[in-house]
Amino acid sequence: MMIVDLIDGDDFRSRLVALGIQIPEGACPETCARLALRKHVEVGVLGLQDLVRELMQHTDIMLPSVRTAIERYLLPGLR
Template identity: 80%
Template structure:
């Protein structure tokens, strides 16, 4: 049996925080994505585009709420 680690809202938040984005604990994926986009638009966030690309390449293990937040806020905002 293969066990797969799903990427949930906490994982998403942790990865964004690792890029230097300040996000409150227990923030939902939508809030995380909005705050990441705002920071990116204000000052830029090195590594954000790569993170989004990496995560969207793993849609099979992304929880739907995380995928939806990325698709709604970050994908359009990073183009």
């Protein structure tokens, strides 16, 4: 049996926190994406575009809430 790690809200949050973005514990994916975009607009976040690109290559294992947050906030905001 193959076990696949899903990209869930906690994983999404931890990856953003690793880039230096302050996000409260338990924040939903939408809040995570909004805070990441705000930080990027204010001061720039090195690696955020690469992270979004990487995550969007794995939409088959991404929870819909994470994908929706990325598509709604980060993809338009990073163009």
